[in-house]
Amino acid sequence: MNKRPFLGWFASPSILIAFGITASFLAIVQYSLRAHVPGSLDPGGFTLENFTTLLKAVYGQAFLNTVLLCFWTTVFTLLIGYPLAYAMIRAKSLALRSAILLISLTPLFLGEIVRTYSWMIVLGNRGFLNASLIQLDLIDRPIDFMFTMTGVVIALVHFTLPIVVVMLAAALSHIDRNLERAATSLGAGRVRCFLTVTLPLSIPGIVAATSTSFAWTFSAFATPQMIGGGKVQTISTLVYQVGFASFNFPLAASLSLVGLLFTIAVLAIFNTGIRRLEQMGAH
Amino acid sequence: MSTDPPADGPSRTLGKHAVKIDGVSKSFGKTVALEPVWLKIRRGEFLTLLGPSGCGKTTILNLIAGFLEADKGEIFIDDELVTQVPPHQREIGIVFQNYALFPHMSVTQNVAYGLRTRRISKAETETRVREALDLVKLQDFADRRPKQLSGGQQQRVALARALVIRPRVLLLDEPFSALDRNLRTAMQVELKEIQSRLGLTTVFVTHDQTEALSMSERIAVMSRGSIRQIGTPTEIYDHPQNRFVSTFVGDANLFSADLLRKTAQGARLGVGGTTLDLDTYQDDLPDPGPVTLFVRPEQCTLTAPDQPGAITATVALSVYQGSHAELHLDCPASEDGRVMLRVPCGEAQDAGTKVGLALPQRGPAIYAKEGGPE
Amino acid sequence: MRKTPLDRVLDWTGRLLLAAILGFVMLPFVVVFIASFNESAILSFPPRSWSTKWYVNAFEYRDFGLGLVNSLKIAAFGATLALIAGAGFAYVLDRYDFRFKALLNSVLMSPLIIPNFTIGLGLLVLSAAASLPRSTWLVVATHVIIVLPFVARSVYVSLRNFERRYEQAAESLGGTPVHVLWTVTLPLLLPGLISGGIFAAILSFNEFTASLFVVNQSTKTLPVAMYDYVREYADPTLAAVSVMYLVVVATALVIVHKLFRLEKVLNVD
Numbered sequence: 001m002n003k004r005p006f007l008g009w010f011a012s013p014s015i016l017i018a019f020g021i022t023a024s025f026l027a028i029v030q031y032s033l034r035a036h037v038p039g040s041l042d043p044g045g046f047t048l049e050n051f052t053t054l055l056k057a058v059y060g061q062a063f064l065n066t067v068l069l070c071f072w073t074t075v076f077t078l079l080i081g082y083p084l085a086y087a088m089i090r091a092k093s094l095a096l097r098s099a100i101l102l103i104s105l106t107p108l109f110l111g112e113i114v115r116t117y118s119w120m121i122v123l124g125n126r127g128f129l130n131a132s133l134i135q136l137d138l139i140d141r142p143i144d145f146m147f148t149m150t151g152v153v154i155a156l157v158h159f160t161l162p163i164v165v166v167m168l169a170a171a172l173s174h175i176d177r178n179l180e181r182a183a184t185s186l187g188a189g190r191v192r193c194f195l196t197v198t199l200p201l202s203i204p205g206i207v208a209a210t211s212t213s214f215a216w217t218f219s220a221f222a223t224p225q226m227i228g229g230g231k232v233q234t235i236s237t238l239v240y241q242v243g244f245a246s247f248n249f250p251l252a253a254s255l256s257l258v259g260l261l262f263t264i265a266v267l268a269i270f271n272t273g274i275r276r277l278e279q280m281g282a283h
Numbered sequence: 284m285s286t287d288p289p290a291d292g293p294s295r296t297l298g299k300h301a302v303k304i305d306g307v308s309k310s311f312g313k314t315v316a317l318e319p320v321w322l323k324i325r326r327g328e329f330l331t332l333l334g335p336s337g338c339g340k341t342t343i344l345n346l347i348a349g350f351l352e353a354d355k356g357e358i359f360i361d362d363e364l365v366t367q368v369p370p371h372q373r374e375i376g377i378v379f380q381n382y383a384l385f386p387h388m389s390v391t392q393n394v395a396y397g398l399r400t401r402r403i404s405k406a407e408t409e410t411r412v413r414e415a416l417d418l419v420k421l422q423d424f425a426d427r428r429p430k431q432l433s434g435g436q437q438q439r440v441a442l443a444r445a446l447v448i449r450p451r452v453l454l455l456d457e458p459f460s461a462l463d464r465n466l467r468t469a470m471q472v473e474l475k476e477i478q479s480r481l482g483l484t485t486v487f488v489t490h491d492q493t494e495a496l497s498m499s500e501r502i503a504v505m506s507r508g509s510i511r512q513i514g515t516p517t518e519i520y521d522h523p524q525n526r527f528v529s530t531f532v533g534d535a536n537l538f539s540a541d542l543l544r545k546t547a548q549g550a551r552l553g554v555g556g557t558t559l560d561l562d563t564y565q566d567d568l569p570d571p572g573p574v575t576l577f578v579r580p581e582q583c584t585l586t587a588p589d590q591p592g593a594i595t596a597t598v599a600l601s602v603y604q605g606s607h608a609e610l611h612l613d614c615p616a617s618e619d620g621r622v623m624l625r626v627p628c629g630e631a632q633d634a635g636t637k638v639g640l641a642l643p644q645r646g647p648a649i650y651a652k653e654g655g656p657e
Numbered sequence: 658m659r660k661t662p663l664d665r666v667l668d669w670t671g672r673l674l675l676a677a678i679l680g681f682v683m684l685p686f687v688v689v690f691i692a693s694f695n696e697s698a699i700l701s702f703p704p705r706s707w708s709t710k711w712y713v714n715a716f717e718y719r720d721f722g723l724g725l726v727n728s729l730k731i732a733a734f735g736a737t738l739a740l741i742a743g744a745g746f747a748y749v750l751d752r753y754d755f756r757f758k759a760l761l762n763s764v765l766m767s768p769l770i771i772p773n774f775t776i777g778l779g780l781l782v783l784s785a786a787a788s789l790p791r792s793t794w795l796v797v798a799t800h801v802i803i804v805l806p807f808v809a810r811s812v813y814v815s816l817r818n819f820e821r822r823y824e825q826a827a828e829s830l831g832g833t834p835v836h837v838l839w840t841v842t843l844p845l846l847l848p849g850l851i852s853g854g855i856f857a858a859i860l861s862f863n864e865f866t867a868s869l870f871v872v873n874q875s876t877k878t879l880p881v882a883m884y885d886y887v888r889e890y891a892d893p894t895l896a897a898v899s900v901m902y903l904v905v906v907a908t909a910l911v912i913v914h915k916l917f918r919l920e921k922v923l924n925v926d
Contacts, residue, residue, distance in 0.1 A: 005835070006749070007749055009745070010746070010749045011745065014761065014805070018764040021764050021768070024776070024782070024802075027786050080678050083675065098914065100675075102910055103683060104682060107682065109910065111862075111864075111902070112863070113880045114883070115685065117883070118686060118688060118689040126699070128691075161682065215769070219771075222884065226884075236866070243870070249778075259775065260771060264770065348825070348829055349828075370825070371832050371834075373829070374831070377826060381820075381822065383822035383823050384826075385823060385827070386845070387844045397830030400833070401831050444826075445829075454829075
């Protein structure tokens, strides 16, 4: 009896793709160990020089910027995303729920460029925000949002929000409403009910949203590139700059590789921490 | 016991068996789903696999159907070795718990599915589908989708779909559990009629003892991956061979007793401060010593508290059941401190009343104490 | 139900908060809408005079038309290939045990963790090392790698929720594995496959970062063409493009919502 009649047919295309992924990963590893030959796209001999170059301050600053961006973006996205997800699931009127859903999700399907460009118009020195504030006589000179961390964080929060809302809403929608009714019947007010029942039960969703938000922000390129405009360098913008401005692909490769290892390490630490917490909760 | 090989041993001599299961076992990882089982199902027989969930009954069904592959042992259908035959070549009809009607096909397309796979001509397919729908009285619903049918109608479609291929064996996997009570009884009668009219070998899986007792020619009671007793409904109910069967099928009162000695008819027991001479059908009485005495509620009779030979008890609760009342007694002689019996509604007693309990000479069974060999 | 003063305060804070958040989400799109009608090439709020000339300009700019055609082509091929590979993989992942299953799974899902710029760079240096041309197929391959995890996951979820009894019933009725797959499994999975395919096409159409690394002048996708435009010109043409982009996406979402209910599609019902 053949228990796996379709194994070969169904697995082959994905195996082919897996080989493609592996090959391009190996290509990065290989390039990261090769010398840069100025003026040539072909790499030179084997060397570890790329990795020692990465010890320079500019790269350390990019790592620091990236981590700060990830941190602040994740914090603000969760703070804004949770109430939005809560309203999306719990609003009494169906029309309001649908409206929240559509408004929150549309940006997800708009792509990085449209969204970042729109924020450039909002945040620019002659942009909507500064123009409005000046007209209202709240400020005399434009506030610098463009080319600052603040501006990049604002746009990144907007960029990460939809996916975080989807994940939080999924978690909230799977909480049995009778648990909240039970808490209320036992005398808990709305605030206590939320803090003691709803919030703890949505923690798995918050955890998932946090790691997704981190990964999205880490890999964001268009937003720091366009809003940061070279003043806020992240790993992604540096990789692009090193690759396409200096054509130093070996260095770009080693920078991506270190960045990737860094992401994996952060996610691993995060997951271990969560598991520890869960174990503590279980005891 | 039926978990052992039959006296003639695991044989391959051709017999009149529609299904023969020869030492079949199945594990999932480290979990044993089925201990080695031997089971022969006669042609035309209605056999029920009865047991609590996780007892292995559905595993047997899936093994007969070919959805699972046995770890050890062989399965024969109509004397043909099918252990390695894939499900689609086994010619078996199945009615699933939730019917598994194809939602994207009409009733006719559902019923015709098994004929199309057999490349049967259009004309014959039409005739046979019509006959099958006639049989389950669904002529007028041929073009409906499953979603547009009631639970009972869906079940009839599932039955028609399974029967139209003229299966060698019909497998029923808890087919009534999704129906409400009245409809369930009606469908049971209808199914039983069709089954005996067609003389169809049927294996029926259920956890509902009432269903099993009313429909089967033989019942195999299962627990923890093995068959604990196999026999006619009367044998199972009246002469349960072990403690599990006695409590799983029907209600049981279990008393702590002392087997004093074996007698010509049966045994002499000490129970609740009195002595009882029991006529027993059992040929495997445990050795003298502490035993469990099993008595059906309807075998117990209520007496005056001081009647000689009666066990003393106190009424704890009386529950009105319409046709009768259930009397729950506190009784120190019982293993769990409680005894239940049924009395006509007029004879129900108030809580706190002292009563006597008389046990009959015929009927009760003796089992080794819990924990010992059953 | 009688409301306490605290309840009222909570209600109103909640409403204000929600309004503020929705305002934040919509703000850039409202602003870009206004800016797209600004007559002057230099931004000013509120615009001193209005014009639709940037819309005309958007249609006349050659790279946008070329980018749109490229993006549609790449999204169509990429989504189809990702759907075929992803659905096949989801099936073997759900149904079979085989050697290297866990390894295959982690490699295919790795693009969820690997940043898109790394994926783009990887395929760029791979094609350079293998002396492959930077053709449309390289872009398609990049997109397949990026969207495959999403497609495979969505089909895998459909398969997990799939009632295996249907297949067992069909098998018991004499259907061979291929016949059962064709007459029962595929038709019943079709909605999941279609929505997975559409999802993949949208992701691919929007993909920017990895594409930036692997395209050349002739295989440029629409997002890359838009990025290049911002770098070269400061006028509001891109605002006009953004508005059109937004209108198309929002309309599509409203239609999908009416047809399938997005809550169900996103599993937040």
